[in-house]
Amino acid sequence: MKTKINVNYIGSSFDRHNHEICNEHYTNKMEKYCDENSLKLTPLRRKVFEILIRDHKPLGAYQILAILKKEGFASSPPIAYRVLDFLVEKGFVHKIQGLNSFIACSFAGCEHLPAFIICRKCDNVAEIKSENTFPPASDTALDFKIEEAMIEILGICPACDVSRVI
Amino acid sequence: MKTKINVNYIGSSFDRHNHEICNEHYTNKMEKYCDENSLKLTPLRRKVFEILIRDHKPLGAYQILAILKKEGFASSPPIAYRVLDFLVEKGFVHKIQGLNSFIACSFAGCEHLPAFIICRKCDNVAEIKSENTFPPASDTALDFKIEEAMIEILGICPACDVSRVI
DNA sequence: TTATGTTATGTTATATAATAACATGTTGGA
DNA sequence: TCCAACATGTTATTATATAACATAACATAA
Numbered sequence: 183m184k185t186k187i188n189v190n191y192i193g194s195s196f197d198r199h200n201h202e203i204c205n206e207h208y209t210n211k212m213e214k215y216c217d218e219n220s221l222k223l224t225p226l227r228r229k230v231f232e233i234l235i236r237d238h239k240p241l242g243a244y245q246i247l248a249i250l251k252k253e254g255f256a257s258s259p260p261i262a263y264r265v266l267d268f269l270v271e272k273g274f275v276h277k278i279q280g281l282n283s284f285i286a287c288s289f290a291g292c293e294h295l296p297a298f299i300i301c302r303k304c305d306n307v308a309e310i311k312s313e314n315t316f317p318p319a320s321d322t323a324l325d326f327k328i329e330e331a332m333i334e335i336l337g338i339c340p341a342c343d344v345s346r347v348i
Numbered sequence: 349m350k351t352k353i354n355v356n357y358i359g360s361s362f363d364r365h366n367h368e369i370c371n372e373h374y375t376n377k378m379e380k381y382c383d384e385n386s387l388k389l390t391p392l393r394r395k396v397f398e399i400l401i402r403d404h405k406p407l408g409a410y411q412i413l414a415i416l417k418k419e420g421f422a423s424s425p426p427i428a429y430r431v432l433d434f435l436v437e438k439g440f441v442h443k444i445q446g447l448n449s450f451i452a453c454s455f456a457g458c459e460h461l462p463a464f465i466i467c468r469k470c471d472n473v474a475e476i477k478s479e480n481t482f483p484p485a486s487d488t489a490l491d492f493k494i495e496e497a498m499i500e501i502l503g504i505c506p507a508c509d510v511s512r513v514i
Numbered sequence: 515t516t517a518t519g520t521t522a523t524g525t526t527a528t529a530t531a532a533t534a535a536c537a538t539g540t541t542g543g544a
Numbered sequence: 545t546c547c548a549a550c551a552t553g554t555t556a557t558t559a560t561a562t563a564a565c566a567t568a569a570c571a572t573a574a
Binding site for chain 1: 445446465467468491492493494495496497498499500501502503504505506509
Binding site: 222242243244259260263282 | 530531532533534541
């Protein structure tokens, strides 16, 4: 059997990689984390995470529901939203507000404020670590207790930027 | 007649100020800008901006619609969304994705990537300038052409942070 | 002035996203 | 075994946003 290589732009860069190994890696991480923290990794939760990590692209709740339906699961809206709440709360998945969609975390297990760069041409999304950009260099924010941050940067990725000098 | 002082946390800090002067200031700026750029500052557009700058708090489209209705304007959803599109496009108003709401810009006329700090206790929102935090210090983002950014920071503002040392 | 293109406003209907409220199932101890 | 906590399931509804189309206002060229 030939090894199928799913090439996608994900993770900490827009670089290519073998996405199957990547999937496995994050699924393993998740199983380990749930085990250690006595969280129930139920079939439904596992399935939703699997759906999200498959292509590692942002998916809306209703897209996820459609896939769940096709694959024999219940598919009323609260099913997806509840599982997504769980996955987001535990840090396995992030919500991308600007797209009303959800994406598997690229740095699971590693403390971070998630940030995303979104190419508006190819629609690929990459998660980047944002520690270096925080706290924002502003007097205002100095005394502000940051708990969560939503950083979504829209633009053109290198691959789509035809005008760039190669 | 007594001068009514509306005290609110807005602008580049969570500091107090006379919000009436502030309103006037931004309305003037807007008029000037529209004049110079031959943009039509119609009664509807003026009204929506006025609604947003009144208390300088984020308002949802349907909240704005309700106010428009009370004040004698048409109030079907596209009315608000279209005017908001205009105001956002011209930079007079920003959309806060995390709250599905809109807020008058605090740095109108000044080139900037907007960023917000949102206190989840008192719900006040402050806009801060974000130049200093961009581009994010990450190899990934180096080659990425940033066009737009959405930065929303959730936490506790100094006034609400009871635990802080005074 | 009239014709014409453009922009703004208006209406109805509908799409899309998210949650409330409540019922049933499952599981893991006291 | 019983109970408590959690997970899944259903129906209905709320909230957010847009499509599609109609009319009005306004500038400007014939």
